[in-house]
Amino acid sequence: xxxxxxxxxxxxxxxxxxxxxxxxxxxxxxxxxxxxxxxxxxxxxxxxxxxxxxxxxxxxxxxxxxxxxxxxxxxxxxxxxxxxxxxxxxxxxxxxxxxxxxxxxxxxxxxxxxxxxxxxxxxxxxxxxxxxxxxxxxxxxxxxxxxxxxxxxxxxxxxxxxxxxxxxxxxxxxxxxxxxxxxxxxxxxxxxxxxxxxxxxxxxxxxxxxxxxxxxxxxxxxxxxxxxxxxxxxxxxxxxxxxxxxxxxxxxxxxxxxxxxxxxxxxxxxxxxxxxxxxxxxxxxxxxxxxxxxxxxxxxxxxxxxxxxxxxxxxxxxxxxxxxxxxxxxxxxxxxxxxxxxxxxxxxxxxxxxxxxxxxxxxxxxxxxxxxxxxxxxxxxxxxxxxxxxxxxxxxxxxxxxxxxxxxxxxxxxxxxxxxxxxxxxxxxxxxxxxxxxxxxxxxxxxxxx
Amino acid sequence: xxxxxxxxxxxxxxxxxxxxxxxxxxxxxxxxxxxxxxxxxxxxxxxxxxxxxxxxxxxxxxxxxxxxxxxxxxxxxxxxxxxxxxxxxxxxxxxxxxxxxxxxxxxxxxxxxxxxxxxxxxxxxxxxxxxxxxxxxxxxxxxxxxxxxxxxxxxxxxxxxxxxxxxxxxxxxxxxxxxxxxxxxxxxxxxxxxxxxxxxxxxxxxxxxxxxxxxxxxxxxxxxxxxxxxxxxxxxxxxxxxxxxxxxxxxxxxxxxxxxxxxxxxxxxxxxxxxxxxxxxxxxxxxxxxxxxxxxxxxxxxxxxxxxxxx
Numbered sequence: 001x002x003x004x005x006x007x008x009x010x011x012x013x014x015x016x017x018x019x020x021x022x023x024x025x026x027x028x029x030x031x032x033x034x035x036x037x038x039x040x041x042x043x044x045x046x047x048x049x050x051x052x053x054x055x056x057x058x059x060x061x062x063x064x065x066x067x068x069x070x071x072x073x074x075x076x077x078x079x080x081x082x083x084x085x086x087x088x089x090x091x092x093x094x095x096x097x098x099x100x101x102x103x104x105x106x107x108x109x110x111x112x113x114x115x116x117x118x119x120x121x122x123x124x125x126x127x128x129x130x131x132x133x134x135x136x137x138x139x140x141x142x143x144x145x146x147x148x149x150x151x152x153x154x155x156x157x158x159x160x161x162x163x164x165x166x167x168x169x170x171x172x173x174x175x176x177x178x179x180x181x182x183x184x185x186x187x188x189x190x191x192x193x194x195x196x197x198x199x200x201x202x203x204x205x206x207x208x209x210x211x212x213x214x215x216x217x218x219x220x221x222x223x224x225x226x227x228x229x230x231x232x233x234x235x236x237x238x239x240x241x242x243x244x245x246x247x248x249x250x251x252x253x254x255x256x257x258x259x260x261x262x263x264x265x266x267x268x269x270x271x272x273x274x275x276x277x278x279x280x281x282x283x284x285x286x287x288x289x290x291x292x293x294x295x296x297x298x299x300x301x302x303x304x305x306x307x308x309x310x311x312x313x314x315x316x317x318x319x320x321x322x323x324x325x326x327x328x329x330x331x332x333x334x335x336x337x338x339x340x341x342x343x344x345x346x347x348x349x350x351x352x353x354x355x356x357x358x359x360x361x362x363x364x365x366x367x368x369x370x371x372x373x374x375x376x377x378x379x380x381x382x383x384x385x386x387x388x389x390x391x392x393x394x395x396x397x398x399x400x401x402x403x404x405x406x407x408x409x410x411x412x413x414x415x416x417x418x419x420x421x422x423x424x425x426x427x428x429x430x431x432x433x434x435x436x437x438x439x440x441x442x443x444x445x446x447x448x449x450x
Numbered sequence: 451x452x453x454x455x456x457x458x459x460x461x462x463x464x465x466x467x468x469x470x471x472x473x474x475x476x477x478x479x480x481x482x483x484x485x486x487x488x489x490x491x492x493x494x495x496x497x498x499x500x501x502x503x504x505x506x507x508x509x510x511x512x513x514x515x516x517x518x519x520x521x522x523x524x525x526x527x528x529x530x531x532x533x534x535x536x537x538x539x540x541x542x543x544x545x546x547x548x549x550x551x552x553x554x555x556x557x558x559x560x561x562x563x564x565x566x567x568x569x570x571x572x573x574x575x576x577x578x579x580x581x582x583x584x585x586x587x588x589x590x591x592x593x594x595x596x597x598x599x600x601x602x603x604x605x606x607x608x609x610x611x612x613x614x615x616x617x618x619x620x621x622x623x624x625x626x627x628x629x630x631x632x633x634x635x636x637x638x639x640x641x642x643x644x645x646x647x648x649x650x651x652x653x654x655x656x657x658x659x660x661x662x663x664x665x666x667x668x669x670x671x672x673x674x675x676x677x678x679x680x681x682x683x684x685x686x687x688x689x690x691x692x693x694x695x696x697x698x699x700x701x702x703x704x705x706x707x708x709x710x711x712x713x714x715x716x717x718x719x720x721x722x723x724x725x726x727x728x729x730x731x732x733x734x735x736x737x738x739x740x741x742x743x744x745x746x747x748x749x750x751x752x753x754x755x756x757x758x759x760x761x
Binding site: 030165170171173179180181183184196210246247248276277295 | 478479482486560561564565567569573574577589590591594595599602603604606615751
């Protein structure tokens with residue numbers, strides 16, 4: 001069982017973030033703001049106007065087209081924030097504050113007594129290295145390195161993702177996407193982003209700590225998982241994904257490595273670097289998304305007009321993998337169109353060659369070359385691997401619905417959660433708040449411990 | 451004509467909500483956007499922080515016009531341009547912006563929006579080069595960081611295009627949005643602070659959609675009233691706004707959008723993409739940026755597609 005396996009790894013390391021810890025970790029969200037008492041959610045209020053010029057790093061003569069020589073001359077003497085000028089004396093500080101008060105637009109929430117220049121001047125960003133102690137390196141790639149860390153404030157355990165920033169490059173798109181999207185995805189089955197630091201020319205994301213990813217867990221279960229664990233994990237995956245899809249966010253890189261597990265068997269979606277908010281229907285997207293083994297056939301054949309069905313194929317592949325312990329479509333090539341035939345061949349050999357009558361749109365895909373594909377018939381999952389008996393007929397039926405070749409025919413996450421495969425779950429599981437884990441329900445908690 | 455647009459006249463179906471392409475109800479998405487907007491934009495009219503050397507609305511409009519033109523020049527879709535303006539407005543109404551930095555804020559806003567909306571990665575020097583800008587990649591990165599800090603890294607802001615998309619989907623008319631000529635209408639709207647500082651994006655979007663629907667169907671009031679009730683927007687506010695929007699388009703000699711005009715344009719999108727249109731706003735003694743003056747189409751090496759995380 002999940003709990004026993006994790007307990008053998010050296011005991012529980014779960015450390016819920018204390019209230020104070022949460023406040024401290026969110027402190028840096030506001031380190032540059034005058035009002036340090038702002039709500040931790042951040043998005044609940046309009047940011048206060050700043051007296052400080054936060055763009056003072058552009059201190060050299062601006063080459064922007066907004067500048068002209070006369071304006072520059074008139075501005076420079078009054079630029080109190082210039083690095084070359086000494087800080088203003090206290091009398092000027094008072095005068096400056098009075099000036100600010102007179103000019104500041106008033107609102108229902110404005111209270112001048114809460115703003116004092118000395119307090120503003122004293123606020124300094126906290127250094128991430130002063131807040132967290134590195135315990136272990138969890139993983140490293142070309143994009144980022146992840147460390148297991150302990151909070152020096154309250155001892156809670158977090159995962160720090162240090163993103164490498166090249167000097168001559170702009171900010172990575174993956175970082176902007178991940179941060180921006182996760183700021184609006186607060187769910188029990190989606191990894192939580194606690195804080196963000198930009199210090200020492202490095203971007204650091206502070207995530208909640210999770211024990212391991214599903215890929216590592218499968219390495220310990222080479223014959224797949226138990227039937228009840230399969231059901232529990234799949235439901236959580238669908239639950240988190242449905243939350244994303246309802247907000248029209250596509251993950252676009254679902255695979256076991258991006259699904260995290262904690263000691264209690266809670267599964268969370270992670271790595272939203274390739275995720276995106278879906279736009280107008282006519283918008284097309286890159287077809288080079290999703291790791292090859294989890295990429296749907298329509299995208300492999302060059303479709304750029306995909307939707308949530310892209311993620312649902314990935315769910316089907318993962319569902320099959322946690323049943324058998326091995327990838328269902330482990331293609332060996334990932335390059336140009338001709339190279340993807342191997343991946344397509346693997347898919348078609350199990351799911352059958354596309355039927356133009358059932359999937360008429362396939363003829364419009366640039367990579368569809370029927371004369372090159374061998375004629376395959378759809379196989380039953382039992383014929384592919386006897387281990388699919390674990391999920392019974394209802395599970396096999398759901399798996400088939402997820403792995404439909406035609407994207408429009410794939411079941412949605414919301415519908416999948418209502419499939420008879422999950423009939424043994426209590427009805428209350430569909431009424432839980434987004435932030436509540438399914439293991440809040442006693443029936444499911446007991447199932448986990450079996 | 452009416453038979454082709456039955457969806458536009460069905461107020462009850464608009465209220466019920468339609469399943470969009472991916473099975474998500476447009477009503478659900480619309481409600482989410484409205485909730486976000488309510489949280490993020492609580493005080494209207496918007497105001498800029500005053501002070502010596504700080505930007506005014508004129509500068510704001512000029513930079514928004516630059517962003518819209520630049521977005522079109524480098525082939526960005528309307529969603530990126532709309533989001534860029536939303537990010538820019540969020541920043542300039544939140545912190546003081548000296549005039550000499552405002553263009554850099556605009557560049558940073560456009561860069562962030564591009565990274566969120568476009569799927570093709572592009573190095574910062576290439577992006578800057580395509581726009582003929584002299585900022586360094588390091589300066590752009592630092593500006594991006596500053597902007598994101600102001601936004602608390604919540605850069606996916608509600609914006610005009612997103613609302614228009616949802617409202618048109620409610621009316622089964624989302625196919626009208628991609629029109630190039632309709633983009634001109636939205637661009638001018640985005641660049642007019644008398645509208646953007648006084649009306650929320652949802653009100654501006656509903657007013658825009660109402661004008662669009664009015665041009666295509668004489669019974670436009672019914673679906674628009676239904677949408678207004680759905681969004682909990684007083685029709686009096688919509689009416690005030692749509693008059694101003696209509697006047698704006700008239701002042702710039704833009705034809706009122708019509709179905710024929712919008713749909714005909716879809717067949718000529720490729721050729722229209724090569725045409726640069728001027729957005730004349732607040733003529734200024736400052737020299738225009740090279741990118742605004744360039745009329746030829748800027749080409750660049752094929753951008754690298756996003757790559758999934760390695761196995």
